[in-house]
Amino acid sequence: MQQPFYTSSEINRKGDYRNNKKLIEKIMVDENTKFIPYFNGKNFFKEINENIEALKLNNNQIKFFFPKEIKNPIFLGVANDTNYVGLDLSKQNLNLDLWLKENEVIVEDLRKYGPSLNDIDASFLALTNGMFFWHNSHQFCGSCGFKNKSREGGFVKICSNDKCGKSHFPRTDPAIITLISFKDKILLGRSPRFPEGMYSTLAGFVEPGESLEQALEREVFEEVGVKVRNIKYFDSQPWPFPASLMLGFFAEATNEKMNIDYNEIEDAHWFSIEELKTLQHPSINGGFKLPRVDSIARRLVDNWINKFN
Numbered sequence: 001m002q003q004p005f006y007t008s009s010e011i012n013r014k015g016d017y018r019n020n021k022k023l024i025e026k027i028m029v030d031e032n033t034k035f036i037p038y039f040n041g042k043n044f045f046k047e048i049n050e051n052i053e054a055l056k057l058n059n060n061q062i063k064f065f066f067p068k069e070i071k072n073p074i075f076l077g078v079a080n081d082t083n084y085v086g087l088d089l090s091k092q093n094l095n096l097d098l099w100l101k102e103n104e105v106i107v108e109d110l111r112k113y114g115p116s117l118n119d120i121d122a123s124f125l126a127l128t129n130g131m132f133f134w135h136n137s138h139q140f141c142g143s144c145g146f147k148n149k150s151r152e153g154g155f156v157k158i159c160s161n162d163k164c165g166k167s168h169f170p171r172t173d174p175a176i177i178t179l180i181s182f183k184d185k186i187l188l189g190r191s192p193r194f195p196e197g198m199y200s201t202l203a204g205f206v207e208p209g210e211s212l213e214q215a216l217e218r219e220v221f222e223e224v225g226v227k228v229r230n231i232k233y234f235d236s237q238p239w240p241f242p243a244s245l246m247l248g249f250f251a252e253a254t255n256e257k258m259n260i261d262y263n264e265i266e267d268a269h270w271f272s273i274e275e276l277k278t279l280q281h282p283s284i285n286g287g288f289k290l291p292r293v294d295s296i297a298r299r300l301v302d303n304w305i306n307k308f309n
């Protein structure tokens with residue numbers, strides 16, 4: 001099966017390094033370490049021979065561009081015998097526009113270039129984004145309100161209040177996403193926040209005390225009023241935009257009657273294989289689009305289409 005986007009089997013996160021403070025300190029000043037910069041939810045890219053690549057900096061470049069110390073680097077892991085570290089430049093007092101222009105660097109949302117990056121870069125960038133989103137949204141202890149300190153290469157935050165000392169770990173929120181079929185048709189819907197014309201599989205966050213299957217049954221019933229059976233797991237997909245883990249499923253509707261909740265979704269239809277291939281549907285003016293190629297939603301739909309080839 002195809003490896004999910006934003007993951008790479010070439011990356012070793014080296015969790016055992018994180019406790020080794022001396023080693024982490026050494027990696028931070030090593031001239032072979034590659035630094036991945038991050039800026040307010042965005043990443044840095046460079047166009048090289050008409051290809052887009054993730055910008056990676058070495059220690060000399062870091063010192064040259066950012067003479068002030070960059071706090072709380074994150075040790076991301078190792079790939080091809082090279083250590084990778086994430087750096088948050090969001091709080092650097094830097095004239096970003098000038099820096100970008102002088103160095104012909106582009107700062108953009110990872111999703112814009114993600115599908116064209118190699119899997120090691122895409123995976124490290126996704127990890128960097130997820131980690132810094134967590135760091136920036138957990139600056140203070142949720143139990144006592146004191147400031148948290150970054151530890152273990154950035155993978156733990158510890159409350160600075162001696163009386164509390166609570167450890168906080170990176171968060172990722174599970175969400176189910178499901179391709180619902182009825183005989184030879186599948187159900188796709190669109191939320192008002194989707195790009196124009198795009199229809200996708202239904203998805204929703206898992207709530208506390210709920211199994212994945214229960215979350216799936218609940219979300220589908222809430223959104224389109226359809227009951228499902230034969231729930232089968234497909235695959236997962238990290239989606240750190242900012243903090244989700246998508247869990248993909250197939251399920252069968254017990255009948256095709258829909259009762260759409262228009263507070264949740266804007267539109268939903270049953271699509272035949274012919275409609276999926278031609279991107280035309282009798283109820284959608286001007287045709288429709290399938291989900292992004294780097295999403296598990298697209299892989300679910302493609303998997304369905306391929307059954308008919």
Ligand SMILES: [Zn+2]
Pocket residue numbers: 141142143144145146159160161164165166
């Ligand atoms: Zn605390």
